[in-house]
Amino acid sequence: MSADLMIISSVTKAIKELYNQEVEEKTVQVSMTRKDVEGDFTVVVFPFVRFSKKAPEQTAQEIGEFLKNNLEEIADFTVIKGFLNILIDPSFWINELNKIIDNPSFGIQQASEDDSTVMIEYSSPNTNKPLHLGHVRNNLLGYSISKIAAAAKNNVVKTNIVNDRGIHICKSMLAWQKFGEGVTPESSGKKGDHLVGDFYVRFDKEYKKEIAALMAEGKTEDDAKKQAPLMIEAQEMLRKWEAGDAEVNELWSMMNNWVYAGFDVTYKRLGVDFDKIYYESDTYKLGKSTVEAGLEKGVLFRKEDNSVWADLTAEGLDEKLLLRGDGTSVYMTQDIGTAEIRFKDFGFDEMIYVVGNEQNYHFQVLALILGKLGYEWAPKLYHLSYGMVELPEGKMKSREGTVVDADDLVDEMINTSRKMSEELGKLDGFSDEEKENIYRIIGLGALKYFILKVDPKKNMTFNPAESIDFNGNTGPFIQYTYARIQSILRKAVERGISVDTKVDASVAINSREIELIKSIGKFEAQVLDAWKNHSPAQICNYIYDLVKEFNSFYHDYTILGEENPQILKLRLEIANQVALVIKRALDLLGIEVPNRM
RNA sequence: GGUCCAGUAGCUCAGCUGGAUAGAGCAACAGCCUUCUAAGCUGUGGGUCCCAGGUUCGAAUCCUGGCUGGAUCACCA
Incomplete structure (x- = not known):
């Protein structure tokens, strides 16, 4: 049982024994204690004051005593206002670290056949012009959300519908x-x-x-x-x-x-890549028969000019055209047909459309119409709607030549990366091929992180003139931390120190080390949360916080220079796990890591 | 006009399933490399969390109403 669940269960017991009241476990709030306060977990006792009929401080004190007497993992507690801060025995955290060391894919779950199937449509280009910055956001989001879905124990089918006609x-x-x-x-x-x-x-x-x-x-x-x-x-x-x-x-x-x-x-x-590509030239006629069947069932209606419509006025929307007067199909008709064939092909439990927010109305209508047509899977459609990418001077306009081309953008990022790397001169002695690969990894890392760290539903501004930063909250900053750790690990191996093995639970651990273990441990929950919210940005935020914390630790403490071999080992394992989480988290964003940079 | 989304530091953004003193990065200024990679670390200044009500022990967060910006409401896709 995890520590927070243990505490929740004990708090309900405490309230029963102390105040003779039943509380549901979900009403008990247990969170990680904020960093500037001593403690590991915090219970908010305000909600229980009405049971205890005592001041918040006293209530917290009483619950704290109960917990301390009933849970051996609890070393101590403090009370600040209505907040009960619980201090866990340090060995608990070392055991947490050891559990993570034991799990070679910590945070990344593997789906089995019984798990949900999620189909994710993204990219969906027109075949008359090259991809631009807007498509880049779409592709990066779609690919990342696919990785996150898979890591959250889903069977994932990546799909693309090409508008080729x-x-x-x-x-x-x-x-x-x-x-x-x-x-x-x-x-x-x-x-x-x-x-x-x-x-x-x-x-x-x-x-x-x-x-x-x-x-x-x-x-x-x-x-x-x-x-x-x-x-x-x-x-x-x-x-x-x-x-x-x-x-x-x-x-x-x-x-x-x-x-x-x-x-x-x-x-x-x-x-980015796809498991299944659909072409509109193959699917554009598919929805027609469904629409005609809907007409017979009476859920759709025909106008005098022979055109077919769905009446959505009861849902607060307008009427929507589904077949033109001449019998030809429109966009909506195609999407109905495409959804049908996809469900036949894959039987999805969720169908995610990664499409810009200018099509919010379209997807709202699509789900409604599929529901009217009697498909029980209609509620399983989810429109992952993302905001526009704007330039500092406003929207991109192809007619005014302000469109940022995807290929040019990637070139530019790699060039910037090359320039910076050459200035820093840390890659001397590498072959040109190795260097180019690292420039590519960093340049793309900068681009992808820059785009993915913004909440998908928000519009974002992209300033090509200033290019993208390589310092601060950026992809290269995170990659750099990874490379640094790899350097330490290489040296440890040279010295014959084993890595990726368990740590003695009795070692004297300090608060900074405990904080790092806590942060590492949050990864799994973060992945599930990012999936729940369909937001790669949450992975960015998480990994950035972890990396910042590690860099600060790295600055303040030596790892290989530590004299106590047990502490050295502890720090080394923490560093290794930070690196592994960086690697897995960035992989969820479609970003690679360099061993040196 | 209807619907949907957003509004947090000079700029770009976190935080939003209600919790303690609202945080980063960039930009500005001041420090830190004989010591594991300075693409790093530390500090200073910087706020009407759009406005007004409401719910609550407690609101940036939830509700209502406004304001501002964006999207959309095609026999285009």
């Missing part, structure tokens, strides 16, 4: 056909996603020229937009694509494959 890709295709002169990624030496993106931009440019020309002839802007020959051609191309036109499909297939090859490179550099 529609007018946007036709625009790129058309521009390539007209202006591309047969250029390919190979002939131009350009990444496929960037090449296709260039043609998307080119389309827009030419299209604007046509609009301007038409408006000069006296047409209204709306008419000009509709009548511009390029737009008409693009729409015609989409019709041909849907009709299965061989030539258009071949072009579509070729250009999409360029994009996928480009995405693969970006995904790989970001370190």
